[in-house]
Amino acid sequence: MKKILFVASESVPFIKTGGLADVVGSLPKYFDKEKYDVRVMLPKYMCMKEEWKEKLTYKTHFYMDLNWREQYVGILELVHEGITFWFIDNEYYFNGFTPYGDTKWDIEKFAFFSKASLSALPLLDFRPDIIHCHDWQTGLVPVYLDNFRYGNEFFRGIKTVMTIHNLKFQGVWDTKTVKDITGLPAYYFAPDKLEAYKDANLLKGGIVYADRVTTVSSSYAEEIKQPFYGERLDGLMNARSNCLSGIVNGLDYNEWNPATDPMIEHHYDASNxxxxxxxxxxxxxxxxxxxxxxxxxxxxxxxxxxxxxxxxxxxxxxxxxxxxxxxxxxxxxxxxxxxxxxxxxxxxxxxxxxxxxxxxxxxxxxxxxxxxxxxxxxxxxxxxxxxxxxxxxxxxxxxxxxxxxxxxxxxxxxxxxxxxxxxxxxxxxxxxxxxxxxxxxxxxxxxxxxxxxxxxxxxxxxxxxxxxxxxxxxxxxx
Incomplete structure (x- = not known):
């Protein structure tokens, strides 16, 4: 039985701003349950609908250092359509009216989320074989994982996949601030690691440290090796091209079905x-x-x-x-x-x-x-x-x-x-x-x-x- 953990900033039906949520919410349901135990880690946003918030059950909590700040980390659980979802709870970070806001604040919020997601695993007694990270918000997961390996047997040997849903968004801020936020050693902020064009870049960190990098179509995987589509990371994409592949997103065919769709007036299919x-x-x-x-x-x-x-x-x-x-x-x-x-x-x-x-x-x-x-x-x-x-x-x-x-x-x-x-x-x-x-x-x-x-x-x-x-x-x- 292979254990897979998805870590992402959004997922249907809980919170959605774009296609990323569809992938994270739908894909786990399509793995063979006998061979794969797939679970999902999300932030518990205050702006989630009440109907979901009231279904969450408390699992555990602990306190975690984020450099010089000590932060509460609550873990809540919900099993939805056969998939276990865990929610990282911290009102200081996840209290806005929307999941995303100001970039600097988002960087701190998702640095916290990335570190908390890993730190929670030993307490949840779930040691994934593979952690599948999505977009820049989880770019620090492979970096923290690398950092945790020194001195913690639990994290050794866990593999990571980094999926880029849109290369335009990278989580970029000045290096000094990001170093202060993350508490990561200075050695991670070198040009061959987190640093890009004198700033710290969270997505770049994820791409450098992940075992495999994927994007959401094979043409896009080729395109991002060129300057026009590469958003200044085309050099890195070429350097990692032996680990880079594209897998096109799917569609939830139960939800999107003209023969049964409750939101349309007249049903039809390919025959009529x-x-x-x-x-x-x-x-x-x-x-x-x-x-x-x-x-x-x-x-x-x-x-x-x-x-x-x-x-x-x-x-x-x-x-x-x-x-x-x-x-x-x-x-x-x-x-x-x-x-x-x-x-x-x-x-x-x-x-x-x-x-x-x-x-x-x-x-x-x-x-x-x-x-x-x-x-x-x-x-x-x-x-x-x-x-x-x-x-x-x-x-x-x-x-x-x-x-x-x-x-x-x-x-x-x-x-x-x-x-x-x-x-x-x-x-x-x-x-x-x-x-x-x-x-x-x-x-x-x-x-x-x-x-x-x-x-x-x-x-x-x-x-x-x-x-x-x-x-x-x-x-x-x-």
Missing amino acids: FRKEKVKNKLALQEALGLNQDKKVMMIGIVSRLTDQKGFDLIAYVMDDLCQDAVQIVALGTGEERYENMFRHFAWKYQGKVSANIYYSEPISHKIYAACDAFLMPSLFEPCGLSQLMSLRYGTVPIVRETGGLKDTVEPYNEFEKKGTGFSFANYNVHEMLAVIRYAEKIYYDKRRDWNKIVEQGMSRDFSWKNSAKQYVDLYESL
Whole structure:
């Protein structure tokens, strides 16, 4: 029986700000319980929903030094869907209204969390074979583990995996402060360890000390070795390339299932989407005040409204796009200029554009179920889950060929009638508009081909089963 511990800053259903939470909450359920005992360590945030907080049971507590401060560490437990979750409790650190805030404070908070997660293990009588760390918030786990090995038999021989969900976020602060926060010996703050460009970098520490480094798609694993995607760590990524691999994220196929989804009006599957899917479109048009027309091509966007997601491209062509026979439905929040851009076009083209500048899980499900196409022109995309949801719901993705988008969406080839979506290669407005209009042409003029694309997309399997198998191979290789 192999013991695996996931350490992460968020997980569904307890706390979620992004795709990281989906991975940490879903992946552990997909390992063979006879061979793998997978448990998860999380912070106990004050901002978690009450319904979860009241289910937690007290396990133990102790006091721990974080350099010169002595801190209380409480450990609470909850078994959810067969997986044991442990929560590190400390009100001083985890009391905010959101999981993350000011960078310096976050660095101290997650330094505490990383050290506490390791220090709790002997008291929980759980000695993992492998600790699987996620993103910069847990970057110090492999570093502290290295430090603990000198003089504590318990920690010797534990292997670590560091998964990068988005290399843009690294946990960087000045070395003197981080040294003071962590209490780690000065020797860890050298350029070949935690230091990068004169500052301390928590993610870099995790990458240097982990036994294996993974990221969330194989294209992204290649891309981050180049300066453009490497966020100033491309040199390190090349140095560690023999230990670096990409495993694409999966989707929880029980939660995201158009045949049973409680959040959508009309259920359908690959056999009857031709008749049933369009009913969701009519329902959404009515709900959002768009022109009622089952024939019009509806394009969905569900995203953080940021540059990373390609909204500068969309902003350039919105006027052109609105001249076409399409409806556009956007859901999400982000940079003010993009929020206002969508509001403006919803006002200018009433009945054609719907701007929903907030986030709502039920509305996102309705958009995936109702739309004909889904637009995702990301500048970079480590994995991306929206295109997987689109494929599952028979909504044809239109994406830029980067990271996980390139790995999961097969571009339509009209000669072989193959493909599950449409894609363009260069980050360029004209290329994006051309491919959207090509998709419109297929939608309106070659309806049988379009339906074939939908069908092929719906038959692809991007459930967690596939990804879990690759993680098993990785764990076994350790």
